[in-house]
Amino acid sequence: MSEQNFDLVILGGGSGGYAAALRASQLGQTVGLIEKNKLGGTCLHVGCIPTKALLHSAEVADVTRESAKYGVNASLDGIDISAVTAYREGIVASKYKGLQGLIKARGITVIEGTGRLTSPTTVQVGDDTITGKNVILATGSYSRSLPGLEIGGRVITSEQALELDFIPKKVAVLGGGVIGVEFSSVWKSWGADVHIIEALPHLVPNEDESVSKQFERAFRKRGIGFTLGVRFQSVEQNENGVVVTLENGDTIEAELLLVAVGRGPSTANLGFEEVGVTVDRGFVITNERLETSVPGVYAVGDIVPGLQLAHRGFQQGIFVAEELAGLNPIVIDDLNIPKVTYSDPEVASVGLSEAKAAEKYGTDKISAYDYNLAGNGKSHIIGTAG
Numbered sequence: 139m140s141e142q143n144f145d146l147v148i149l150g151g152g153s154g155g156y157a158a159a160l161r162a163s164q165l166g167q168t169v170g171l172i173e174k175n176k177l178g179g180t181c182l183h184v185g186c187i188p189t190k191a192l193l194h195s196a197e198v199a200d201v202t203r204e205s206a207k208y209g210v211n212a213s214l215d216g217i218d219i220s221a222v223t224a225y226r227e228g229i230v231a232s233k234y235k236g237l238q239g240l241i242k243a244r245g246i247t248v249i250e251g252t253g254r255l256t257s258p259t260t261v262q263v264g265d266d267t268i269t270g271k272n273v274i275l276a277t278g279s280y281s282r283s284l285p286g287l288e289i290g291g292r293v294i295t296s297e298q299a300l301e302l303d304f305i306p307k308k309v310a311v312l313g314g315g316v317i318g319v320e321f322s323s324v325w326k327s328w329g330a331d332v333h334i335i336e337a338l339p340h341l342v343p344n345e346d347e348s349v350s351k352q353f354e355r356a357f358r359k360r361g362i363g364f365t366l367g368v369r370f371q372s373v374e375q376n377e378n379g380v381v382v383t384l385e386n387g388d389t390i391e392a393e394l395l396l397v398a399v400g401r402g403p404s405t406a407n408l409g410f411e412e413v414g415v416t417v418d419r420g421f422v423i424t425n426e427r428l429e430t431s432v433p434g435v436y437a438v439g440d441i442v443p444g445l446q447l448a449h450r451g452f453q454q455g456i457f458v459a460e461e462l463a464g465l466n467p468i469v470i471d472d473l474n475i476p477k478v479t480y481s482d483p484e485v486a487s488v489g490l491s492e493a494k495a496a497e498k499y500g501t502d503k504i505s506a507y508d509y510n511l512a513g514n515g516k517s518h519i520i521g522t523a524g
Contacts, residue, residue: 147270152179154439157455196327
């Protein structure tokens with residue numbers, strides 16, 4: 139049993155955790171960074187980075203299909219999924235190696251293992267006690283499911299979808315948010331039939347309604363099917379695939395069901411509440427400066443209620459490191475954080491939606507304007523509109 143002492147102990151080496159570690163080390167702090175899996179977390183290994191690699195492969199497939207109209211004679215002979223996997227894994231491995239090198243160069247101590255908060259200044263990792271003047275909780279999130287919907291067999295999450303060694307002929311996707319539409323976009327570009335099930339009235343439901351409607355038109359044009367405003371009821375697996383039943387009695391048959399109903403905070407059984415940290419439905423509650431109910435203990439990233447975005451976690455990690463150094467950084471409201479869905483078509487937004495603006499200021503105090511970029515030169519050249 140050993141004890142290690144640092145100025146700052148960070149539980150979790152994902153986007154929020156490693157950003158905090160790097161900034162704190164720049165500011166002269168000694169840092170102990172605890173990670174049970176791989177540095178880089180969800181974003182690097184099973185989230186943003188590998189999915190963008192798949193989306194780029196999908197884009198290349200689509201451009202190849204349409205190459206003749208650009209005066210280029212090319213033919214798409216198929217998708218080599220093993221080559222796609224090698225490309226994806228190569229990108230992730232390169233980024234991972236770079237991150238490890240950066241952490242090492244900054245003199246940050248990485249402690250491998252599962253950490254548990256045992257006091258406002260200590261985290262237990264196996265038999266070792268890691269002590270810090272301050273602690274940052276950055277334990278990230280996991281792929282959620284629905285009550286009674288078990289993951290396994292032909293019912294998969296985004297993590298398993300990344301690792302598939304074949305292209306399914308037909309996929310049902312439960313959830314029309316960012317993860318659901320990005321994978322739907324990839325599979326459609328690779329030649330699969332795709333049907334999305336979304337309980338809310340629109341795809342990408344966190345966007346403006348007008349944006350969602352344009353997005354739905356584009357997906358319909360691509361041949362991606364979707365059912366909106368109807369809840370999932372059950373799924374049965376057989377040797378050929380899955381049969382999904384909706385609450386209205388409709389059934390959808392597919393080879394696989396991707397469950398993409400969002401991500402939940404990874405905070406269970408980590409000692410947070412026992413130490414006095416306020417937790418609500420798994421999320422760690424903080425003040426606007428990201429300090430928890432326990433003085434000196436901070437939280438960043440997906441475990442803090444709000445947008446679950448890697449760049450938000452990254453910014454929050456930097457914020458807390460600067461806060462602890464007495465730099466009094468400016469609070470960045472979630473409202474001012476851009477969010478992007480990298481499907482085809484892509485969607486990007488920042489600020490209040492029209493509905494939220496009307497709710498906040500009154501309909502008579504706001505005005506909305508649709509501007510279509512179809513007439514823009516670059517947009518016309520690459521065949522996009524928005």
